[in-house]
Amino acid sequence: MPLTSLHLHSEPYGSTGNIGENFRRLLGAPTLDALQTVVRESVQNIADAAQLGSGPEIEIRIRTLTDEQVHCLREHVLTDIPVQPDSQRQLNEFLSRPAPVVMEICDFGTTGLGGPTRADRIPVDAKRTDFVDFLRNIGTPRDTQHGGGTYGFGKVALYRVSRCSTILVDTLPADGSPRRLMGCHIGPSFELPDAGMRRRYTGRHWFGVPDPVDRIADPATGIDAEELAEALGFLPRSPGRTGTSIMILDFDTEGETVEEAGRRVIETLLWNFWPRMMSDTPYARRFRCSILAEGTRLPVPLPEDVPPLDLFAKAMRGARSGSGNDVRQIASQRPIRQLGRLAVEKGLRSPRRPIVAEESLLPPASRHIALMRPVELVVKYLEGNPLPDERLEWAGVFLVNDDDEIERAFADSEPPAHDDWIPDNLPRGHSKSYVNVALQRLKGHALDIGGAGRAPSGLAGASGPPLARVAGRLGASLESVGGDGAGKRRGGGGGGGGRPTRARASKPVFDRLVRDDNGKLAIFTTRVQQDSHQSGVVLATQASVSVEGGNVAAAEELGLQPSVAYISRVEDGEVVWADSIALDGDEGVYEIAVRMRGGYAVLVDAEVLTELAS
Numbered sequence: 234m235p236l237t238s239l240h241l242h243s244e245p246y247g248s249t250g251n252i253g254e255n256f257r258r259l260l261g262a263p264t265l266d267a268l269q270t271v272v273r274e275s276v277q278n279i280a281d282a283a284q285l286g287s288g289p290e291i292e293i294r295i296r297t298l299t300d301e302q303v304h305c306l307r308e309h310v311l312t313d314i315p316v317q318p319d320s321q322r323q324l325n326e327f328l329s330r331p332a333p334v335v336m337e338i339c340d341f342g343t344t345g346l347g348g349p350t351r352a353d354r355i356p357v358d359a360k361r362t363d364f365v366d367f368l369r370n371i372g373t374p375r376d377t378q379h380g381g382g383t384y385g386f387g388k389v390a391l392y393r394v395s396r397c398s399t400i401l402v403d404t405l406p407a408d409g410s411p412r413r414l415m416g417c418h419i420g421p422s423f424e425l426p427d428a429g430m431r432r433r434y435t436g437r438h439w440f441g442v443p444d445p446v447d448r449i450a451d452p453a454t455g456i457d458a459e460e461l462a463e464a465l466g467f468l469p470r471s472p473g474r475t476g477t478s479i480m481i482l483d484f485d486t487e488g489e490t491v492e493e494a495g496r497r498v499i500e501t502l503l504w505n506f507w508p509r510m511m512s513d514t515p516y517a518r519r520f521r522c523s524i525l526a527e528g529t530r531l532p533v534p535l536p537e538d539v540p541p542l543d544l545f546a547k548a549m550r551g552a553r554s555g556s557g558n559d560v561r562q563i564a565s566q567r568p569i570r571q572l573g574r575l576a577v578e579k580g581l582r583s584p585r586r587p588i589v590a591e592e593s594l595l596p597p598a599s600r601h602i603a604l605m606r607p608v609e610l611v612v613k614y615l616e617g618n619p620l621p622d623e624r625l626e627w628a629g630v631f632l633v634n635d636d637d638e639i640e641r642a643f644a645d646s647e648p649p650a651h652d653d654w655i656p657d658n659l660p661r662g663h664s665k666s667y668v669n670v671a672l673q674r675l676k677g678h679a680l681d682i683g684g685a686g687r688a689p690s691g692l693a694g695a696s697g698p699p700l701a702r703v704a705g706r707l708g709a710s711l712e713s714v715g716g717d718g719a720g721k722r723r724g725g726g727g728g729g730g731g732r733p734t735r736a737r738a739s740k741p742v743f744d745r746l747v748r749d750d751n752g753k754l755a756i757f758t759t760r761v762q763q764d765s766h767q768s769g770v771v772l773a774t775q776a777s778v779s780v781e782g783g784n785v786a787a788a789e790e791l792g793l794q795p796s797v798a799y800i801s802r803v804e805d806g807e808v809v810w811a812d813s814i815a816l817d818g819d820e821g822v823y824e825i826a827v828r829m830r831g832g833y834a835v836l837v838d839a840e841v842l843t844e845l846a847s
Contacts, residue, residue, distance in 0.1 A: 236305070236464060237457040239416065239440040241313030242450035246433040265652060267485070268494070269594075271390040272501045275338045275479070276520070277610055277651060278388075280509070282343040282363070282477070284407060288509070288519040289476070290341040292468065293498055295484065295491045295526050298333045305464040306482075310401065310416055315438050320420035323397035327483040334491065336394070336484035339468055340476040346413065347406030350451050361408065364452075368402060368417060368439075390650075392419045396483040401440075402452075403462045407475040412459050415452035416440030495526035496589050499533055504594040507536035508609040508630075511546050518609070540583035541599035544628035548603075551576030552632040558810060561678070563631065565670040568663060572671045573633040575602065577682055581808050582626040600683050602629035602675055604654065606643050613653055615675055618683020621747075624806030627682055631675055642667045681750040733762055736769030736816075738839040741825055753829040754798060759839045760822050767818035769841040774800060774812050776827045777836050795835040798826045816841065 265273065276291065283289040298306070307328055314321050327333055348362040349355050352369040355362060367388060392398045399418040406413070422436040441450030442457075453461055463469070467478050486494045502522055503510065509520045512535050524531045536542040551557025552574050559577040564570065582598055601614040609632070620627060633643050642664035646654045654672060659665040741757035748754070763769050776795040797812035803822040807814075814823070827835050 236309050236461055237442070237453050238309045238312055239453060239461075240443050240450065241315065242439045242441065242443065242448065243315055244435045244437040244439070246435060265650070267390065267394045268487075268497060269501050269505070270650060270652075271338075271394045271481075272498055273505050273651070274388070274390045276502070276506055278367075279338075279340040279343060280520075280608060280610060282340065282345070283518075284342060284344055284475075286517055287342050288514075288517060288521060289343050291520055291522045292337075292339045292341070293495075293522075293524050294337040294339070294468075295486075295495050295498070295524075296335060296337075296466075297491070297527065298335060298466070302464070302466050303328065303333060305461075309461060309464070310440055313440075315418065315420060316425070317420050317423040317434075317436070320398075320418060320436075320438070323420070323483075324399065324418070327397040327399075330483070333482075334484050334486060336481040336494075337467070337478055338481075339478040341470075341474050343476040344408070345406035345410075345475045345477055346402070346404040347408035347410045350413070351449070363406070364404070364413065368415060391479060391481055394485050395481045396485050399482045401465065401480040401482065402477065403458070403465075403467045403470075403480070404477040405470045405472075405475045411455040412462070412470065413452035413454050414458035414461055415450070492526040492529070492531070493590065495524050495531050499524050499531060500588040500594050502533070503536060503539060503542060503588070505611050507542045507545060508549050508603075508605065508611065511536050511549065513550070514609075534586070539586055539588075539595070541595065541626060541628055543583070544578050544580050544599060544626065545603055545630060547580075548576040548578040548628050548630040549632075551578070552630040563671050563674050565667055567666070570636075570639065570663075570667065571634050572639060572667055573631055575629055575631045575675065575678060577602075577627060577629040577678075579620065579625060579627040579682075579808070579810075581806050582624055598623070599626040599628045600679075602631050602679050604631050604675070606633045606640055607635040610651075612647065612651060615672075615679050617676075617679025618681075620683055622801075622806070624801075625808060629679070629682070631671070633671075638663075639667060643671075678750065732765045734764060736761070736763045736767070736820075736841040736843055738762075738772060738823075738841050741774075741837040741839050744824070751828070755795075755827045755829055755835055757825045757827065757837045758803075758822055759825065759837075761816065761820045761841060763816075763818060763820045768843040769816045769818065769820070771842040772800065772814050772816055772823060773840050773842055774825050775838045776812075777838070778834070795830060796828050797837070798828045800825050 272293075279289050279291060311324055311328065314324050344361070344363065346364040346367055348359055348364050350364050352365040355365075391400050397418070398420060399416065401414065401416045403414045404412070416439065418438040418440070420436045420438065422434060424431045424433050426432070439450035442453050443449070444451055452458065462478075465480070467480065470476070484494075489497070502524075506520055508514065509518055510522065511519075522533050524533060536546050548557070551560045555574060557576050557578070559579075561575045561577075563572045563575055565572055585593070585595060585597065587593070588595075598619055600617050600619045602617065603614055604612045606612070615631075617629075633640055642659065643654055645664065646656055646658045646668045648655060648658065654668055656665050656668040656672070659668065739760045741759045744756045744758050746753060746755055759772075761769065761772055774797050776797050778795065799808055799810045800812070800814040801808045801824040802814070802819075803824060825837050825839065827837055829835055
């Protein structure tokens with residue numbers, strides 16, 4: 234049985250006008266490059282199309298077409314070429330390339346593009362209009378509660394990464410409609426003479442099966458669509474594998490190899506969709522992603538295995554659960570509403586795992602808050618101050634409240650590319666206030682978090698004199714106590730060069746005073762020495778109020794007792810947010826950060842616990 238051939242239908246202007254070639258400009262000016270934009274927009278649409286009960290399976294393929302597939306395109310799909318010169322040139326250049334490359338974005342376990350195929354013929358009982366919303370209409374409002382965004386604008390990005398501005402769409406809807414296959418090309422508008430008039434065309438061209446009455450192109454369907462899809466190399470679909478495959482013809486790799494482009498897709502997926510790719514994301518929401526370059530499957534790591542996404546993933550768990558090391562509520566006062574939850578995690582800056590050779594999306598040191606709505610797709614990253622210790626980094630997650638009014642405000646503030654929150658996109662009122670207040674609060678937190686460990690030279694600033702006074706009191710208090718004082722830093726070694734008879738820690742020495750968003754931290758140092766058997770296994774610490782610095786009973790009564798916030802191993806920068814750290818036979822200098830409360834000076838005790846003691 235011969236393959237069905239598609240025919241060209243060039244869209245004329247209607248009596249009431251059309252958008253025309255400016256369709257390509259509807260995406261605005263995204264802050265991301267073309268590849269990032271097409272991946273973001275496509276996967277957001279996939280998220281909205283996911284069926285209840287299971288997360289979507291996403292497969293992105295970049296490949297060179299075979300001679301047989303190019304022949305199929307030439308003889309059965311692009312049989313008619315638009316008459317507009319630029320469109321003709323682009324399509325002919327693609328068909329004549331010795332190694333034409335395409336990119337396919339495929340999803341499974343989704344609703345597919347069902348419903349009617351004509352925008353002017355909508356049955357009164359039609360519940361979904363996905364096909365016409367994607368291929369026919371422009372900028373259809375979203376119909377998915379708390380979805381990724383406005384359905385339809387993102388498709389502009391598909392044409393931007395095609396050097397011939399053409400896509401083919403193969404879909405098996407979940408509503409029982411037959412399989413469908415159709416193509417679309419976007420070119421410049423043009424005119425043709427017609428009976429003494431100028432017939433104007435919008436620049437949109439469809440490749441499909443002409444309607445017998447008005448000759449407008451409809452998709453090939455059923456067995457015709459299935460056989461044509463197989464000849465073009467589309468992935469097979471069984472009745473249980475509903476969804477959509479979009480083939481971007483003449484995909485622009487921008488000078489990269491197919492494998493390099495595939496790795497860039499992987500990094501884009503991770504950077505934008507890691508919340509939905511985490512190992513503990515519920516199955517009903519989790520993305521299962523695979524990337525193939527010339528048929529070779531490229532590994533897609535878990536976000537938890539890719540610094541700094543591992544730190545973001547930890548913060549995400551805090552934002553979801555409301556419990557973690559640092560979880561804060563972001564609220565407005567007029568009206569009083571909870572806008573969302575901010576969770577922050579700090580940790581050792583881990584070595585980066587190179588996914589792409591250069592221009593990686595992953596920052597060398599994280600100091601960002603990932604902003605997202607309840608759909609858990611990253612809108613953007615809000616950059617803040619870095620931690621002063623280059624060995625450390627921080628990551629935050631702000632998750633908008635799932636209240637419909639609050640979520641709608643943030644969704645409506647997004648531009649068509651869904652890559653920002655812009656309060657000025659909203660009219661005056663509560664919605665605009667919600668977005669404004671949240672962004673102001675978050676920007677303040679992003680700056681304050683990084684200011685947590687400013688060096689002592691920063692004491693000359695606005696907060697300098699009070700901190701300087703506290704530091705002076707702290708140092709004076711500690712110097713009045715026997716042993717190693719804080720006035721001058723003393724060595725913590727064991728003297729004569731031999732090993733001590735048991736593992737030990739020197740008396741902690743006050744080093745400096747810093748401030749973070751929760752108050753003041755006093756930094757002490759201690760030197761751990763092991764005995765000849767390296768029996769020290771844990772460094773345990775405890776903070777207390779200095780007797781000379783304040784009244785211990787009063788501090789306890791008021792709940793102002795100091796506490797150890799973290800311990801850091803100076804040699805390799807390991808940070809443990811606890812009052813003890815495992816040694817396992819190691820020795821060296823350790824920093825102990827003590828959270829100060831009130832105006833009381835503090836002391837720290839440090840002890841090495843041995844194998845015998847444990």
